[in-house]
Amino acid sequence: MTIRRFWxxxxxxxxxxITALFVVVALAAPILAPQPDPANPSYFKVVGQNFQRIPEPxxxxxxxxxxPQITNLPMFGFIPGQDxxxxxxxxxxxxxxxxxxxxxxxLVTLATAVLGVILGAxxxxxxxxxxxxxxxxxxxxxxxxxIAAVWLIRRLFFQQINNPFMMPELLRxxxxxxxxxxxxxxxxxxxxxxxxxYARLVNSTISQxxxxxxxxxxESIGASHARILFRHLLPNAITPAIVLAARDVGGxxxxxxxxxxxxxxxxxxxxxxxxxxxxxxxxxxxxPLRYWWTFVPVTSALILFSIGWNLLxxxxxxxxxxxxxx
Amino acid sequence: xxxxxxxxxxxxxxxLTLFVITAVLFAFIVTAPPEERAALYFPPRQPRILTDVQIxxxxxxxxVEHGLxxxxxxxxxxxxxDLLHGDWGWSPTFNTDVLELLLLRxxxxxxxxxxxxxxxxxxxxxxxxxxxxRHGGRTDAIFRFTAFLGTSIPPFILGLILLSIxxxxxxxxxxxxxxVLDVTLRRATFTPYTGFLTLDGLLNGRPDITIDxxxxxxxxxxxxxxxxxxxxxxVTRAAMIEEIDKEYITSARARGLYNRSVVWRHAxxxxxxxxxxxxxxxxxxxxxxxxxVEVIFNIKGLSExxxxxIGAFTPDxxxxxxxxxxxxxxxxxxxxxxxxxxAIADPRLREGEIxx
Numbered sequence: 001m002t003i004r005r006f007w008x009x010x011x012x013x014x015x016x017x018i019t020a021l022f023v024v025v026a027l028a029a030p031i032l033a034p035q036p037d038p039a040n041p042s043y044f045k046v047v048g049q050n051f052q053r054i055p056e057p058x059x060x061x062x063x064x065x066x067x068p069q070i071t072n073l074p075m076f077g078f079i080p081g082q083d084x085x086x087x088x089x090x091x092x093x094x095x096x097x098x099x100x101x102x103x104x105x106x107l108v109t110l111a112t113a114v115l116g117v118i119l120g121a122x123x124x125x126x127x128x129x130x131x132x133x134x135x136x137x138x139x140x141x142x143x144x145x146x147i148a149a150v151w152l153i154r155r156l157f158f159q160q161i162n163n164p165f166m167m168p169e170l171l172r173x174x175x176x177x178x179x180x181x182x183x184x185x186x187x188x189x190x191x192x193x194x195x196x197x198y199a200r201l202v203n204s205t206i207s208q209x210x211x212x213x214x215x216x217x218x219e220s221i222g223a224s225h226a227r228i229l230f231r232h233l234l235p236n237a238i239t240p241a242i243v244l245a246a247r248d249v250g251g252x253x254x255x256x257x258x259x260x261x262x263x264x265x266x267x268x269x270x271x272x273x274x275x276x277x278x279x280x281x282x283x284x285x286x287x288p289l290r291y292w293w294t295f296v297p298v299t300s301a302l303i304l305f306s307i308g309w310n311l312l313x314x315x316x317x318x319x320x321x322x323x324x325x326x
Numbered sequence: 327x328x329x330x331x332x333x334x335x336x337x338x339x340x341x342l343t344l345f346v347i348t349a350v351l352f353a354f355i356v357t358a359p360p361e362e363r364a365a366l367y368f369p370p371r372q373p374r375i376l377t378d379v380q381i382x383x384x385x386x387x388x389x390v391e392h393g394l395x396x397x398x399x400x401x402x403x404x405x406x407x408d409l410l411h412g413d414w415g416w417s418p419t420f421n422t423d424v425l426e427l428l429l430l431r432x433x434x435x436x437x438x439x440x441x442x443x444x445x446x447x448x449x450x451x452x453x454x455x456x457x458x459x460r461h462g463g464r465t466d467a468i469f470r471f472t473a474f475l476g477t478s479i480p481p482f483i484l485g486l487i488l489l490s491i492x493x494x495x496x497x498x499x500x501x502x503x504x505x506v507l508d509v510t511l512r513r514a515t516f517t518p519y520t521g522f523l524t525l526d527g528l529l530n531g532r533p534d535i536t537i538d539x540x541x542x543x544x545x546x547x548x549x550x551x552x553x554x555x556x557x558x559x560x561v562t563r564a565a566m567i568e569e570i571d572k573e574y575i576t577s578a579r580a581r582g583l584y585n586r587s588v589v590w591r592h593a594x595x596x597x598x599x600x601x602x603x604x605x606x607x608x609x610x611x612x613x614x615x616x617x618x619v620e621v622i623f624n625i626k627g628l629s630e631x632x633x634x635x636i637g638a639f640t641p642d643x644x645x646x647x648x649x650x651x652x653x654x655x656x657x658x659x660x661x662x663x664x665x666x667x668x669a670i671a672d673p674r675l676r677e678g679e680i681x682x
Contacts, residue, residue, distance in 0.1 A: 136339065140346035143657045145610040147617055148650040151636055152351070155646050156358055197607050254480050255614070261482040262621040262629070264636050274483065281486040288490035299483050306478035 002319055012315035018308030026099040033095040043100060043269045044069075045092035055280055055291045056087065064091040065293035067276050090273065094297055097269035101305060104187065104256060104268050105249040111191045113245045116198025117238065123199070124206030124237075125229050131203070138199045149189035150264050158185055158265075186259050186266035190252060198241050205237040239320040247313030250306030257302065273298045332669055340658065347654050348409075352402050355647065360394040361385050365643045366415050367392050409651065415644025419635050424648040427631065433521025434503060434627035435656070438546055439616050441524075443660070446551040446558065451594075451601060453555075454562025458597070459589055461567050469559065476556030481615060485549045485622035492545060499545045501624045506535050546623045550615050554608065561604040565597035595671060602668045609660045613653060628652075 006012050025032065035041050047066055056066040066087035123134035154162070160171055161179050171179065209215060210233070218228050257271030261278070277294035289296075355363060367388045376384070389395055393404055408414070414424040457469035492499045504523055510516060511523075519529050524543070527535030569575065570593050578588045617629035631649055635642040 136342055137346050139339070140343040141350075142607065142610060143343055143654050143661055144347055144650075145613045145617075145653050145657060147614045147632065148646075148653040151632055151646045152354060152650050154636065155641055155643055156354060159641065193610070200607075250478065254478075255611075257480055258482050258614075258618045261480075262618055263633055274480070278486065281483070282490050282494060287495065288487045295483065295486075299480065302480055302483075303475075303478045307474060310474065310477065 006315060006319045009315065009318070011311050012318075015308055015311030015315050018304055019312055022098050022102060022305060022308065025095060026102045029095050029099050033092045043093060043096045044272075045089040046086050047089050055277075055294050058293055062089045062091065064089075064094065064297050066090060067273065067280070067294045069276055088273065088276065090293055090297060093269050093273050094301060097273065097298070098301070100267070100269040101253045101302075105253045105305075105309070108187055108190050108194075108252050109245050109249050112195045112248070113198055113241055115191065116195035117202050117234075117241055119195065120199035120202030121206055121229060121234060121237065124203040125210065125225075125233065127207060127210070131207070135200070135203060138196050138203075141193060142196045144193050146189045146193040147259065147264065149193055150185045150259060150266075153188050154185040154265055157188075162265075182267065184265060184267050186256050186264075190256070194248070194252075197244060201240050201244065202237045205240065206233050209233055209236055243313050243317045243320065245313075246316055247310055250309035254302060254306055270298050270302050274302075329669070333666070336662065336665055336669075340662070343658065344654065348406060348651060349402065351647065351650055352405055353398070356398055356401065360389050363394055363643075364388040364392075365641065366647065368416060368418070368644075414648045414651075417635070417642055417645040417648075418640045419642045419645060420631075424644050427645070428628065428648060428652045431626070431628045431631065432656075434625060435616055435620065435629070437522045437524065438543065438550070438620065438625065438627065439612070439660075440522075441543060442547050442550045442554075442616070443612070445547060446555040447605070449551070450555045450558030451562055451598070454559040454601065455566055455589060455594055455597070457559070458563040458566025459570065459593070461563070466563075469563070473556040473560050473563075476552045477560075479552070481549055481553055481618055482622055484552065485545070485619060488545050488549060489623070499541055501542070501545075503542055503625050503627075504535070504539055506538055510535075542623075542625075546619045546625060549622070550612075550619045553615065554612055557608060558601060558605060562597055562601045565600040566593060569593040569596050598671045599668060602664055602671065606661055606664045606668075609664065610657050612660070613657050628656075 033045075036045055047062060055068060056062060058065045066089055068087050119134060119138070123131035123138075125131075157175075157178070161175050168176070168179075215228060215232060218232055223231075253268060253270075256266045256268045257274060260266045260268060260271035261275045263275070274295060277291075277298070280291035280294040281288055355366075364385045393400055396404075412425055414428075416422075417424050417427060420427055453469055457466040460466055489501065493501055504511070511518070516526070516530050516532070518526055520526055523539035524536050527533060527537075527539060575588060575593055578592050579585075616627075617632065619625075620627045620629035621633060628649070631645060635645045635649070
């Protein structure tokens with residue numbers, strides 16, 4: 001019944017279609033854009049010669065044209081021979097970038113949500129001075145912009161990983177793990193400094209519900225703390241957190257792209273393509289569309305991605321939150 | 327009187343916040359080996375290239391002098407002591423004292439932030455209320471569409487497109503901070519009273535400098551405001567929709583009150599709370615946004631320290647750490663103002679009846 005209600009609103013249908021589209025593209029990436037060298041997979045396909053510095057318009061070979069890559073960014077598998085300039089196929093990175101954006105968005109959102117919900121549930125259920133202290137700590141974290149953390153984390157933990165001349169054998173085990181799972185400073189910083197809304201939300205819901213009669217009833221029949229928390233309290237607190245999480249996915253990917261854009265690191269592929277396209281957006285003679293293929297497809301994908309997850313969040317809100325249902 | 331008590335309680339929370347953040351940051355730092363952390367205390371300028379033996383000796387001297395091999399609390403206390411005494415280290419990238427560098431760049435960033443906040447908060451509240459009051463109508467449809475676009479367009483692409491049209495194409499709004507020669511600003515006749523070019527121009531009787539500064543600020547302010555305006559407007563709208571279905575609104579209308587008075591004196595005051603809460607949650611992301619916009623529009627504010635410091639060949643730990651501490655000091659005033667506004671809007675909060 002509720003599913004039918006959900007489906008009857010066109011915004012919700014749009015949201016499901018968009019997010020499903022991105023998931024399908026991400027899964028079908030090897031079919032849509034075959035890797036030129038399957039043994040050595042990459043998010044970028046290098047085409048053209050060293051001296052080609054003008055973006056090529058869409059052609060049969062490169063469906064969405066190319067974008068020149070002038071300098072080698074050491075964060076994406078440094079290739080010593082190719083440190084001059086070459087061009088990237090936009091279409092290839094657009095398709096594979098879907099995979100990278102989904103991976104980044106879902107991973108970071110999941111980690112923040114889990115962290116926030118656990119801390120919020122603990123502080124809400126235990127309450128007292130401990131809960132108060134935990135909430136003050138949450139408020140303290142709120143004052144910290146993640147951008148400053150990116151720098152510090154990069155400086156402290158990624159010095160060796162980002163060093164292009166470092167031999168993999170010399171990396172410490174945890175550094176190898178970070179490199180293998182492609183975890184970058186931006187990811188860590190965003191997880192560390194965006195769990196607070198979840199904690200506040202879950203904390204306020206649980207501390208409100210804790211004194212209600214049905215919880216007292218559960219206590220009086222001798223239910224354990226764990227049972228009360230997981231069976232009776234969390235299901236009520238988790239739905240707003242899910243809505244928040246769905247709305248967060250798109251925003252996080254945009255923020256990560258912005259971090260790449262201003263040059264402080266990260267490896268969301270769309271962001272890398274956009275920072276490469278920077279000089280061509282400014283264009284010649286004030287016409288931003290002169291080299292449209294360098295940024296329009298990827299920007300549209302980014303906007304669509306964000307709109308899709310935002311709409312999905314709104315839809316889930318009307319589905320899960322009885323007060324917003326009208 | 328209760329308000330005063332509330333104020334005192336809020337102000338007492340500031341040291342706690344600072345303590346938590348600095349302790350977490352320092353816990354990060356401590357994970358690095360002492361030899362690496364000695365970079366925090368390097369002397370200002372290396373007179374000549376040192377030999378390995380000399381460097382080793384210097385490292386050992388620093389480790390002993392600053393107790394880098396002591397347990398965490400001792401080191402933390404030492405470090406905080408240094409911070410309080412204004413000793414934030416020396417940045418090799420800029421070859422300047424870190425605190426001095428940060429203070430020098432602050433007015434630039436603060437000016438941009440201040441004007442954006444002054445623009446986006448009234449606009450966000452008004453448009454949210456207008457859309458929420460007549461939700462389902464045409465205003466609402468237009469608002470929802472713009473707000474969705476506003477949150478979804480990456481600010482850096484918007485900034486680039488604006489630059490391409492209004493700077494390179496039409497030449498209306500230049501980049502950078504000011505078109506006035508640096509010499510003019512440093513002359514003895516031009517006193518930097520506030521550090522804000524827009525105000526200093528007026529105070530020094532040079533309205534042309536003010537106008538020029540505003541021309542430079544127009545695009546950054548617009549880019550920065552759009553996304554945050556959209557978020558604030560959407561929260562206000564949702565809160566308004568929730569409020570206007572309540573019975574007190576119906577009764578106010580039944581008594582024949584004017585629409586304007588029902589909206590602004592009744593519904594809006596209650597809808598303000600969620601809006602302010604959401605602003606508190608996004609205060610830090612506003613500062614992040616400021617840095618992004620500064621880079622795009624080539625404004626040499628605090629963000630330049632990040633972009634240069636990260637790309638620097640010599641690892642600039644003192645600046646990275648100083649910047650992290652400083653950005654907390656930057657966000658906190660915003661949070662405190664929002665907190666106080668919340669308490670003004672809701673008497674229950676300042677009476678301590680409900681928790682924030």
